[in-house]
Amino acid sequence: MKNLLTLNVADTQVLYNMNDNGCVELSLYPAGFSPATGGREQLSPVAEVKIRGDAATGGFGGGRTMRFGGSAGRFRYQSQTVEDHRIVTVLADDRGYELKHILIWYDDCPVFAVHAEFTNKSQAPVTLDFMTSFILGGLAGYVQGDAYERLNIHRYRSAWSAEGRHVCESVEDLVLEHSWGGGLMRAERFGQVGTMPVRGWHPFVALEDKGEGVFWRAQLAWSGSWQMEFVRYSGDTLSMDGGLADREFGHWSKVVVPGETFVAPEAFIACRKGTFDELCQRLLKIQEYRLNVPSVEEDLPVIFNEWCYSWGNPKESELLAAADRLKGTPVKYLVIDAGWYKEEGKNWGNTQGDWIYNKDLYPDGLMATADRIRERGLIPGIWFEAEVCGNASHAFTDDVDLHLKLDGQPIYASGRHFLNLQLPEIRQKIDEKIVKFLKQNHLGYIKIDYNETIGIGCDHPDSIGEGLRKQVEGTHWFFRRLREVNPDLVIENCASGGHRLEPFMMSLTSMSSFSDAHMESEIPVIAANLHNLMLPRQCQIWAVLKPEYDDTKLRYILGGGMLGRLCLSGGITKLSDSQWSIVTEAMSFYEKIKDVIKHGESAYYPSVAPSWRHLRGGFALRRVSLDGKKAIAYFFAFNDAPQSLALELPEGNWTVADRFGDGGAVCNGHFVTLTPTAPMSCLILSMLNA
Numbered sequence: 001m002k003n004l005l006t007l008n009v010a011d012t013q014v015l016y017n018m019n020d021n022g023c024v025e026l027s028l029y030p031a032g033f034s035p036a037t038g039g040r041e042q043l044s045p046v047a048e049v050k051i052r053g054d055a056a057t058g059g060f061g062g063g064r065t066m067r068f069g070g071s072a073g074r075f076r077y078q079s080q081t082v083e084d085h086r087i088v089t090v091l092a093d094d095r096g097y098e099l100k101h102i103l104i105w106y107d108d109c110p111v112f113a114v115h116a117e118f119t120n121k122s123q124a125p126v127t128l129d130f131m132t133s134f135i136l137g138g139l140a141g142y143v144q145g146d147a148y149e150r151l152n153i154h155r156y157r158s159a160w161s162a163e164g165r166h167v168c169e170s171v172e173d174l175v176l177e178h179s180w181g182g183g184l185m186r187a188e189r190f191g192q193v194g195t196m197p198v199r200g201w202h203p204f205v206a207l208e209d210k211g212e213g214v215f216w217r218a219q220l221a222w223s224g225s226w227q228m229e230f231v232r233y234s235g236d237t238l239s240m241d242g243g244l245a246d247r248e249f250g251h252w253s254k255v256v257v258p259g260e261t262f263v264a265p266e267a268f269i270a271c272r273k274g275t276f277d278e279l280c281q282r283l284l285k286i287q288e289y290r291l292n293v294p295s296v297e298e299d300l301p302v303i304f305n306e307w308c309y310s311w312g313n314p315k316e317s318e319l320l321a322a323a324d325r326l327k328g329t330p331v332k333y334l335v336i337d338a339g340w341y342k343e344e345g346k347n348w349g350n351t352q353g354d355w356i357y358n359k360d361l362y363p364d365g366l367m368a369t370a371d372r373i374r375e376r377g378l379i380p381g382i383w384f385e386a387e388v389c390g391n392a393s394h395a396f397t398d399d400v401d402l403h404l405k406l407d408g409q410p411i412y413a414s415g416r417h418f419l420n421l422q423l424p425e426i427r428q429k430i431d432e433k434i435v436k437f438l439k440q441n442h443l444g445y446i447k448i449d450y451n452e453t454i455g456i457g458c459d460h461p462d463s464i465g466e467g468l469r470k471q472v473e474g475t476h477w478f479f480r481r482l483r484e485v486n487p488d489l490v491i492e493n494c495a496s497g498g499h500r501l502e503p504f505m506m507s508l509t510s511m512s513s514f515s516d517a518h519m520e521s522e523i524p525v526i527a528a529n530l531h532n533l534m535l536p537r538q539c540q541i542w543a544v545l546k547p548e549y550d551d552t553k554l555r556y557i558l559g560g561g562m563l564g565r566l567c568l569s570g571g572i573t574k575l576s577d578s579q580w581s582i583v584t585e586a587m588s589f590y591e592k593i594k595d596v597i598k599h600g601e602s603a604y605y606p607s608v609a610p611s612w613r614h615l616r617g618g619f620a621l622r623r624v625s626l627d628g629k630k631a632i633a634y635f636f637a638f639n640d641a642p643q644s645l646a647l648e649l650p651e652g653n654w655t656v657a658d659r660f661g662d663g664g665a666v667c668n669g670h671f672v673t674l675t676p677t678a679p680m681s682c683l684i685l686s687m688l689n690a
Helices: 276-290 295-299 316-325 364-373 392-398 423-438 464-485 503-507 523-534 551-561 577-598
Strands: 002-009 013-020 025-031 049-051 074-081 085-092 097-104 111-120 124-129 134-136 151-160 166-170 187-193 204-209 212-223 227-233 237-243 252-257 260-262 266-273 302-305 331-336 379-384 387-389 415-420 444-450 490-493 511-513 541-544 564-568 602-610 616-623 628-638 645-648 654-661 664-667 673-676 681-689
Touching: 013 085, 013 266, 025 097, 025 134, 025 212, 025 266, 025 464, 049 097, 085 302, 097 302, 111 124, 111 187, 111 252, 111 276, 134 187, 134 266, 204 227, 204 276, 204 490, 212 276, 212 364, 212 503, 252 602, 266 276, 266 602, 276 464, 276 503, 276 523, 276 602, 316 364, 331 444, 364 379, 364 387, 364 628, 379 490, 423 464, 444 681, 464 490, 523 541, 523 551, 523 602, 523 616, 523 628, 541 551, 541 577, 551 577, 551 654, 551 681, 577 602, 577 616, 577 628, 577 654, 577 681, 602 628, 602 645, 616 645, 628 645, 628 673, 654 664, 664 681, 673 681
Parallel strands: 302 331, 302 564, 331 379, 379 444, 444 490, 490 511, 511 541, 541 564
Antiparallel strands: 002 013, 013 025, 049 124, 074 085, 085 097, 097 111, 111 260, 111 266, 124 252, 134 237, 151 166, 151 204, 187 227, 204 212, 212 266, 227 237, 387 415, 602 616, 616 628, 628 681, 645 673, 654 681, 664 673
């Protein structure tokens, strides 16, 4: 094995090594770290494909991984170029197939965007059954000393209204120790299949070397079926990879014709010596670089969504009453949710797809309602479930030939069909009924919901997995088209709450709904976990306000919303004057801390019992400004909370500048301790470092 390239980006060392067979491996390490190579000959290729007809994976790997199959060994090093924060490594085999691995970084930020490209330079079509977006190699064979019982794997599970549950397991628990026979395969493959990328797992993984205090992390930017793997092959060689869900896991195969290049989805990778939270905050920096939001979003305005106000009956008179109450407050957006389009005698839940406003709800037209909302100083928004049609809509029966099919039959789930977003007829309808409709009706905000997955895939000549991938590309087209026609449009990404919380969708939108747990006590726990997976400035958290709440509950609900983008809902016109004063106090406090929400780094200190539905214990979370001069200290106490909760801030002499919620707090240098006053209560501190 020889070193092909060593490059330092800030505190991260990028290594490309190559063996005598021309196999190139990518590794990341903290700068100055000296890996123990141990004469290792088995490398993990920097990128892999599996070409149909080549030998399958051996060593009992078939069905568990497609890594190290017959295609992998045929790709050999051709060239490598380093130019302008970009490294391109070219591999090829003797049949005329080329595989490029591209690694990019921004400024001196040690977070890397990486993907692979396959080009068919032969004279005949070729079928891919597997292709990686990234592979990080040498993760166990390079650690110093004894690697046993020191490697942990971190992941985040996800379910509806329970997005982002951190799971940490040892390599031994996942049976990823090498076998006594050495050459046999050990593999842990996980992911999700369908069009809800955060269903079961977030597309995220990290490996921790407890002995060295080093973490490696990867995150996929893809909205469809995906997979990630840990593979150990030939002794101590451990690698992690990810990309599209392959033929075995996600029913995906792709025919690449002569002259065609297929580009895999992008992934983000990073390495850091420190804590898990520090690594996660580092990787979020690349999401900052990818942000593309309208100027109105730079101030992180408060949102009001009327869903828990009208419950599917958003008539103009009630909307204007809410707008009158919100006038002059930090609320900037008033979002009309589902039901504005329902036909008389039909339910809002299965009539989406025709998108004709209900004239009984808007006697003077929807544009007139939007103008009246604007007269009150608010930007009107509206809800669409744009990629489907309900079974009571005209589109459901009239346009059935334009809907996605599986085995020749329309895909039917939860009372809806799915529009085939690759078809020009569907794109034209979406352009007229949604994209241009927004401009015609003076709407400045759109909430795009998506409340079911198409499942394993849809009909396509190559494979049903490729059909699903093309449908996802159609979704991306739609989101881009919205801003092309409406450059100042604010787009909210929602999929049954949080089922599309992946980096690519977040790069196309201003905000993402964090969860559908919009009236539940676990809101703060979900929101706190998401600080390691997405930018808080893009994390829209609901605070549903009810007249029956006492003051402590009201502050708890509002405090949860301030873990990200505060979104109000509920019966705001029915609150008493004293209750409304708590709401205005919360909004005023949010205005004081939102600069740290926008730009900062978070660390989470959980002490929460296993059940999120029956919360016990409590947690603290700190978010510190990038210059270290400001901080937000969040404290949430549940049932059976400890007598006090402690939080450590960066070195300095911290003082409390302002506070919201219940409980007592004592500062001592860079430590702050909370004494809860009641179960299910919160206290949020705005802090300054003298």
